[in-house]
Amino acid sequence: MSDHITQARPYARAAFELAREDSTLDGWSAMLAEAARLTADERVDMLLKDPRRTPKQKGEAFIELLGDLLPERGANFLMVLARQQRLPALASMSTLFETERAAFEQRVSVEIISAFELDEAQKDKLAQALTKRLNREITITTSVDKTLLGGVVIRAGDTVIDGSARGRLARLSSVLNH
Known part of the structure; x- marks a missing residue:
């Protein structure tokens, strides 16, 4: 888990900055919370660990699973995470995002x-x-x-x-x- 936090920190900050710029904090919070929930699902975990799937396929699967919860730049964000093999760190990103948001909103x-x-x-x-x-x-x-x-x-x-x-x-x- 601490490894995921280290990996997640820069992405959580980037997601927070995107959300703040676009005034879409609620949308990003909802997307990241659902993505965190999905990564805890055994079937999704198997998908993420499947060596036969490309990072692009894994990112597209997440985009499909999240559907309407994706904010405007959310799909691009998920594809970057997939390319960098950081999708398993989404739960940590969600936690760190909410910490940043709470500090911002005091x-x-x-x-x-x-x-x-x-x-x-x-x-x-x-x-x-x-x-x-x-x-x-x-x-x-x-x-x-x-x-x-x-x-x-x-x-x-x-x-x-x-x-x-x-x-x-x-x-x-x-x-x-x-």
Whole structure:
């Protein structure tokens, strides 16, 4: 997978720039997401690994599979990927594209893990505080982890804020043992 990320990075950036220039971010997001889903399909994986098929045939097959989801320059993009034998990296390209898009649109997905179910008022209060702190539009997902004992753990991109009782106890233990 990390190899695919390395291969995918320049193509994801190029796709993002094309989408931004054409104001077709939604179309490119949809195409790349579907292409990522397709590469996970066993039959498509067999097609990509088939040595009897030329890169052109593989690219044309992807174009046909994606059909109406292709933005204006999407078919050309897929043919370049096929020639460079980068179609298997489409899932990584989709992920990297969405990361670029979120940064451009100043959005971030925030995961809030709490010891107990949060009510709407608590979610709203956390959303307002995080929007202000991160200076970005946020999308919140919540989950419950009873092992936290109390408090919350917040994950926003690479940032983790551990305000859980378990986390505080672990930090206290670390301080006391050193």
